Amino acid sequence: MIRREPAILKKVDSGNAYFTLVWSEIKKAEKYEIVKSVPSISGIFELYFMDEKKKLNLFYVAKAYYGGLKCEIRRCTDPELEKDLKRKKILEDKAVYYRYIASNSYADLTDVLYFFSKTYFPSSSRHEHSGRYIDIYVEEQNTGKLVDI
Numbered sequence: 001m002i003r004r005e006p007a008i009l010k011k012v013d014s015g016n017a018y019f020t021l022v023w024s025e026i027k028k029a030e031k032y033e034i035v036k037s038v039p040s041i042s043g044i045f046e047l048y049f050m051d052e053k054k055k056l057n058l059f060y061v062a063k064a065y066y067g068g069l070k071c072e073i074r075r076c077t078d079p080e081l082e083k084d085l086k087r088k089k090i091l092e093d094k095a096v097y098y099r100y101i102a103s104n105s106y107a108d109l110t111d112v113l114y115f116f117s118k119t120y121f122p123s124s125s126r127h128e129h130s131g132r133y134i135d136i137y138v139e140e141q142n143t144g145k146l147v148d149i
Contacts, residue, residue, distance in 0.1 A: 004141075006043070008103040008112060017133040019112055021101050023142040026056070029077035029096040040068035043102040044109055044116075047076060049094035056097060059090055061116050063109045069100050099142070111136050 006024040010017055026048070027033065047060040064072035075081050077098065079091035090096065103109055107130040114129040115136045129136065 006099075006101045008044075008101050008105070008108050010108060012133070015134040017111060017136050019108070019115070019136065019138045021112065021138060021140045023099045023101055023140060026097050026099040026142070029073070029098050031074060031078060034070065034074045034077065034098075038070040038073055038100065039102065040070045041102050042066075042104060042106070042109065043069045043100050044112055045069060045073050045076075045098055045100040047073075048097045049090050050097065051094075058120065060087060061113065061120065063113050064100075065106055065109065069102065073098050073100065107132060112138065 004022045007022050009020040009022065012018070027037075029047070042063070042065045044061065044063050046058055048056040048058050051057055060076065062072065062076065067075070076087075077091060077096055079088050082088040082091055101112075103112075110127070110130045111133065114127045115138050117127040
């Protein structure tokens with residue numbers, strides 16, 4: 001398979017949206033590397049921490065629009081800038097990793113984040129969809145051995 005740049009691809013059929021998410025490589029969150037390698041464009045990112053068994057655990061998913069991925073990932077991986085005490089503790093105590101997908105469409109970002117919210121947090125979904133589609137389907141493509149939904 002040919003590797004593509006991190007992006008959200010979409011097909012619409014009969015009022016349903018079919019998103020294909022092409023994720024970036026998962027990388028350790030190091031501030032200087034983030035500044036050098038993450039683009040300043042809109043997208044969605046995920047943060048993981050590595051536990052004692054060397055397993056990556058998802059602890060944060062968000063969209064970055066106005067600040068761009070570089071700014072948001074950098075801010076959300078710095079314990080000195082984090083205000084949420086639970087996330088701050090993780091950032092201080094654990095090795096943290098990130099990955100991202102890019103899109104210029106705020107509505108597409110909203111729909112994908114809604115899908116993640118309903119999948120990862122079904123009892124407390126925190127995000128609304130754009131209202132454009134009957135149903136939203138997501139397929140993920142990633143590099144490495146990370147297992148997705």
